[in-house]
Amino acid sequence: MPEMNTASMPDIVFAILFFFMVTTTMRSETLMVRVKIPTASEVQKLEKKSLVTYINIGPPTDTRLGTGTQMQLNDRFAQVSEIQDYIAQEKASMNEADQPLMTVSIKADEDTRMQYITEVKQALRQAYALKISYSARKGEN
Amino acid sequence: MAKSNRKVPGLNASSMADVSFLLLTFFLLVSNMDVDSGLARRLPPPPQSEEQTSVDVQRRNLLVVLVNAQNETMVTNQQGTEWYANEAELRGEVGGKPALKDKVKEFVLNTSNSSELPELEEQDFGAPIGVVPVTASHVVSIQNDATTSYKAYIAVQNEVVRAYNELREEGARKYFNTSYGELTEEQKTQINDLYPQRISEAEPKNYGGGQ
Numbered sequence: 245m246p247e248m249n250t251a252s253m254p255d256i257v258f259a260i261l262f263f264f265m266v267t268t269t270m271r272s273e274t275l276m277v278r279v280k281i282p283t284a285s286e287v288q289k290l291e292k293k294s295l296v297t298y299i300n301i302g303p304p305t306d307t308r309l310g311t312g313t314q315m316q317l318n319d320r321f322a323q324v325s326e327i328q329d330y331i332a333q334e335k336a337s338m339n340e341a342d343q344p345l346m347t348v349s350i351k352a353d354e355d356t357r358m359q360y361i362t363e364v365k366q367a368l369r370q371a372y373a374l375k376i377s378y379s380a381r382k383g384e385n
Numbered sequence: 386m387a388k389s390n391r392k393v394p395g396l397n398a399s400s401m402a403d404v405s406f407l408l409l410t411f412f413l414l415v416s417n418m419d420v421d422s423g424l425a426r427r428l429p430p431p432p433q434s435e436e437q438t439s440v441d442v443q444r445r446n447l448l449v450v451l452v453n454a455q456n457e458t459m460v461t462n463q464q465g466t467e468w469y470a471n472e473a474e475l476r477g478e479v480g481g482k483p484a485l486k487d488k489v490k491e492f493v494l495n496t497s498n499s500s501e502l503p504e505l506e507e508q509d510f511g512a513p514i515g516v517v518p519v520t521a522s523h524v525v526s527i528q529n530d531a532t533t534s535y536k537a538y539i540a541v542q543n544e545v546v547r548a549y550n551e552l553r554e555e556g557a558r559k560y561f562n563t564s565y566g567e568l569t570e571e572q573k574t575q576i577n578d579l580y581p582q583r584i585s586e587a588e589p590k591n592y593g594g595g596q
Contacts, residue, residue, distance in 0.1 A: 254405055257405045268416035286546040287423055
């Protein structure tokens with residue numbers, strides 16, 4: 245039986261490896277709020293991940309903390325008033341040329357009251373983070 | 386003295402593949418490829434100091450989409466008012482009312498040049514489109530109550546965006562004989578200028594009903 249030449253296999257594997265090393269984003273924060281994002285049919289993809297800042301809104305996953313709507317910025321619960329500092333911080337960590345392109349993705353649970361969202365929106369306006377995206381899953385509806 | 390013409394010993398590289406496979410599996414598991422998607426919006430800049438930046442919009446140029454505390458939708462303009470009790474009605478599947486997207490499309494186009502729909506202005510959009518009348522100053526105002534659910538709000542937003550997307554698709558078919566997705570960036574800009582998304586998300590109000 246003829247043997248297959250596998251000498252180039254490490255090269256191929258390395259190529260794939262580099263691809264994943266470059267595309268992967270290690271920062272995967274653990275969600276502390278339960279977010280079931282709504283579905284919508286007309287969603288657009290947010291292309292550049294480095295330009296996107298996330299705000300998670302929903303009831304806490306730990307039910308001992310109650311069922312009220314909470315907001316998670318980075319790895320902790322936060323108040324709406326803390327958004328401005330958070331946005332300023334995120335903006336500062338960005339490339340200067342990218343700063344005006346910053347998009348804030350609002351990942352909110354579908355049962356959230358609009359009042360909370362509106363407060364967040366107002367805070368974002370004050371922080372001059374005007375490009376927002378209502379996170380939604382692509383779905384038939 | 387040792388002889389210097391010794392052969393360099395070959396490195397056994399057969400385990401290289403195993404090591405790199407291991408690394409590859411690690412990155413495969415760690416990487417999350419899912420791209421976030423959503424409805425993109427642009428917020429108005431914060432109001433400057435004391436002076437209120439309220440823009441006067443003519444009644445005929447305004448389509449108010451109001452989502453109340455019971456997640457019902459009211460669409461009102463100079464032509465009249467329409468109520469939608471749920472999402473299926475919004476999409477025109479039940480209830481026999483015109484779907485929200487059709488209301489929005491009719492409003493944005495004003496093909497009949499009705500005096501109750503936004504005024505038409507002739508504008509030049511360049512090469513294949515030319516000078517066409519458009520409702521340049523129309524505004525779709527989406528308003529909500531404090532206790533409206535986010536889900537209902539997104540559903541309404543989605544229907545309005547759907548109306549614009551369908552208009553752009555129709556525009557692309559009409560002027561470029563192809564689908565919107567296949568246009569070049571330049572052509573897309575032309576179509577987007579022809580049907581700009583003029584959606585206003587109003588300042589928060591509490592219309593009552595919600596606490």
